[in-house]
Amino acid sequence: MSERDRLPQSHVTHIDHLLTEIESSDGPLSPTLRAVYENNLDEEFNQKLQNRVKTYDKDIERLCNYHYHGFIESVSELLRVKTDVRNLKSNITGSNLALQESGKQLLTKCEDLLRLRKIQRNIIVAIEALQKCLPVLELYAKLNEQMEKKRFYPALKTLELLEHQHLPHIDSYRFTEMMKECIPVITKNIELASKSDLQDFLENIRHKSELIGSMSMRETETHSSLNIVHDKATENSEEEEKSVQDLVDFSPLYRCLHTHTVLGSREYFEMYYREQRENQARLVLQPQGIQNESLDSYRSYFHQIVGFFVVENTVLHTTRGLVTRNTIQLLWDLALQKITSVVRVQFLHCKDSKTILDVKELMVCFCNTLAGYGFSVSKLHDILMEASDAYNDKLLTEWKDKFLIIFQSDNYTPITVNDNKDYWRNIEEFPFKPSKDITRKDSYPMTLPFSSLVLNIYKEIKRFIVTSVKFADNLNLSLTDIDDKLRKSTNDLLTKTLTDVMDEFVEKPFLHLSQLTQLSHNTVYLEKACGNLEQYISSITGAVSDGIHVTRLYGTSTFSDARQKAEDRIYILLNKKLDEFFDLANYDWTATEGRHRPSGYMDDLLAYLRDALSTLISLPNNVAISACISSCKHICERLKGFLKSDEIKQINVNGLKHFKEDLQVCLEFAKAPLPHVNSISLTTTFLEVEQILDLIINEDWSSFFTDFNQPTSKYQCVSVTLLLSLLEKIKEGEGRKTIFSFKRADRDRKKFYENLIRRLKPMCPSNVTEPDRSVES
Template sequence: MNGEQNDGQVSDTYLDNIIKQLEISDGSQATSSVRSVFVRNDAGTFLRKLDERVKYYDNEIEKLCNFQYQSFVKSFHELLQVRKDTTSMKKELEKNNQMMQEAGQSLAKKTASLIKEYHRQSNIQQTIEALSQAFPVFETYRKLQECMEEKKLYPALKLLEQLETKHLVLVKEHRWSELIQHNIAKFRNQIRNESYNELKNFLENVATHADKIGKSAFAQAAARLDIDRRYYMLEEDRKKDQQQQQPEGSADLALINMNITETIDFSPIYKSLHINLFLNCKEEFSKHYQREKQKQAPVIMDVPPKMHESFDAFKKYLQRVTGFFIVEDHVMNTTEGLIDQRFYYELSERATQQLLAVLRRAVSTSYNPELMLDMKIVVVLFCAAIKESGFPVTPLLDVLMELRESYQQLLLAQWGQKFKEILRKDNYIQMVIEDETQYQLLLRQFPLRIEAAERLPYPRSLPYSESVPKVFLEIKDFAAVCAKFAKGLNVSKTEIDDMIRKPSNLLLTKTLKSALVDLTAAESESQLNFSQLVQICINTIHLENSMPYLEDYIVALVHGSTKQIGLRLQGASMLKDIRSLVEDRIHDKLNDKIDQCLDIGN
């Protein structure tokens, strides 16, 4: 019994829990709860409890409604009032909505217009910004075109740099910038071609003024070496000075003080080099300049017609060559990388070869010793002037030695004629001195004193004939003329002594000897008699005795004093040979006379 009661209590508790779960659940467990009720066979009890629960809630709802009824009625009346107000509000809202719709449409139109204007303003602003960037491009491009038309290359170059580095980078998105960029390439080529034209004009200017620059260098070298102005001034210059009545020396001073930059404008070459440096064409421009110089050098070195017949033409030619290389040296020292020492050396080497040929031809075609002496001085001036520019002058100085040999040969030939003329005109009779004045004059010319003759009263006779002092004077003059060749040469005293003594020995041992041999030869046209041959023997004795005076004279020419010791001349032995030859001739004459006497006696 108690067991059944306990089971009924458990079942009621279980069903109550099921109903509570159904009340609080969201319906997802309803199926499982109902299934469990039927599984336990408690469906009747469950339905009964469920009805009881519904009734309980109905009672609760009824209690609640009774308690809140007055409030509900009041709320309902308020709700009806709200309904009326709501209808009025709805109408007001609809009216306001209509107004808002109309205002919104107007606002939408104005907003669309405002947006359109904003876009327009933005486009205008962008256009203004684009034009503000483009205007400097157009302005710079316009200035560039003007500079190109006026051939102002340096300003054009700066404008090109501004266009490329500053302005075009800001407008590169525009298609017209490509056209400007294309034209810039054309301008670059045009500027480079104009720089080549500037170079051409510069080279023409150099060719025109090279002789003037060379003349200035000659004048400066002449001032250093104390050489007379006639060795660098031309005849046309002297005539011009006379016509303008300029004081002597003013033109020389102007030449000496003349600066190369005053004669030649070097700005075109500097400008052209800078332009090609900016255009990254420096190496190409340097090669072009060197090619043009190699073409110009033969033109400068070209020998003018009949140059060897005109001393002025010879001077002008060397002055032009000097000016050309002085300009080249100035360009090399004032520019960087345009030409180098190697190119200058090659150019001067080719010029040296041609100069050697010109000088050798001038030496071989000259038959005037005075002209050759003038040529030597001009060549010395040329070497001194062009040496300052680094030109190799050693080969040219070697040519001076060749010129010296030719000069001495001409002198020997000229003095050979003088000796023959003196010997031919001599009567081979002892000289007669009328008074002391004449004797002192003779001693100044021929310093050999004869004590026995000096004790004689005037008029007194000297043992030698007139040819002796004349030959002595000619030998002295020959030595002095030979010494002139050494003037201006950078040689030692020993070399100068050699330059005088060697040709003097040749003059005595060959030239004078040949003249004496021809004079005393048996087949000679003069057919000297016995007394004349004896006088020639006496003459050779006194010429031999005068040799120390000639030696002292040569020493004085070289050292400026006779206290120095010099080599002896070879004339004494030659005169002994001649005397022996004449004695043989006298012996032959005596034999002939004896034979004639014997023939007459027979």
């Protein structure tokens, strides 16, 4: 029984179905094979598949055997056709070679004919093209020539003709395209070249602005009374006779303007030119080297500014719209702002008045020059008025040094003249009327009451007036304004500068009493000369004095104050000298016996004081009397200082008696301190010291206590505080004696002073506010 027979019929049918599916399907075999393995039919399937393969092999073999003879016959037929094809190819190759050989000559002649016809046609076309292109090429060559010669305006015209009339007719040529491409480049080159010419022009006028300004200001100077020191480098230059157009070639500017007009960029060019000139203006307005205060640097600064605006004014009148009056005014406003700030600062920092005066002259010429071109210079005039204050300040500083030299170099002795010629040589213009007849020979030698300081100070004041008024020249000020300013500056000289110098000099420690005395004499005559100074100012300014609106000189008060300070200094020196004598004092406050003669230092002090006061008698205003009063008060204070001194611990009556001897000679001096002067008595100055000494020495205590604080008391000047201090010191002296003494009188004496002190303490001003009139003796 076969395997097929052993399988169920359903399995056999299923396997056949699977094989049929494999044979007919073009898709994947995985589903079919999965079904075989899932049903565990793999062995049966393999057996069935092998049987099917064997069946197909037999079918193929049978079919091949059937068609084999037909295949052999087809191959034999193809071999025969191959032989015929080879023969046919050989015949065709031979025929072709024969044909080529026979047509070769004809072909050569035809090619020659075609080539000649092509050349003929090209020649005709070239002639026609050259007839169109030659004018274009000629114009282009002309354009290049104009560019080389920098004739940019004709070049633009040529370029315009070439672009709009000729090139459109020959736009099929490649060189035409190249020319069209070159036209913007050429236009740009023309624009750049014109701009380069403009830069050269701007650089040229920048370098020549200073020369142009110098010429313009020199021309202004020739029509005015100004006197300016010019730069030697341009003083004799032939270029000074040339005009601005002669010095500067404006043609590059005009060409640039026409060029940009043709290019349609005139507005851009105007903006560019104005921008560049504004930058140049800012550069010119920056001060270069002015800080070193060289007049040449100031001159160069003003010349460059004038040159700048002269050029702009020329451009304004030779072009249409390149610059306008408004644009120039904007530049001038910028210049005014910068000039005012620069000049104001520089005026303040100038080291000397001459520089300020020279710069002022330059500024006046500068203002007049630009005013001639229509520029407003009122602000600069205001700066000049401010500069007058700086000028006067510098003058005051310079004259202070001169005054100091005069004060320091003077010998402070009256001037002695030997004859009339010598008299006038010394006095010159000083307003002095001597008491003697100067024309008589027996009047000489004559001693003037003042020293050379008076003459030198008076001369320097007049020189100051002359120097100060120079600044008002050419400022168009009225005579009244000049007069007022000159008087004001002179008053500043007197009240500030001269006063400061005198105040400073009076305090010098090396001045002696005789020098201060002569200095006081000098101020008297300087004070009298102030009226002549006012007349001198009026003669210089030419102003009419109405006596009401004219500023007066303060010289009278100046010299009066100086004299007062000199006198105060005299009093101080006298007191210092008196202090030197007092430093020699040596009192024995606990002497065992009295002395009936004054101290040696006091005799020397009063002798010196008499001599010193005698030298002051000639001074006005009772200076000697004031000095005498001051000295007596100082002597009294020093005497009281001895009594108040905390260094003195013990005093006895003998010591006070010795002290009173010195007081007595002071009182005698106070009765007649000055020779030939009996109108004063200074004894009351020493009244307090005299009364307190009398009270203690005479022991008149009953009168003191009885009349205390009464108008009729003979001890009404006694200071209770000082009295208590002296009694304390006397008590200490008595106490020292009782330590080594067993005498009843000594003990009673000490107790007596203790009782006095006890009674006086309630009467001290520090303990009572009102006098105690109930005190009994």
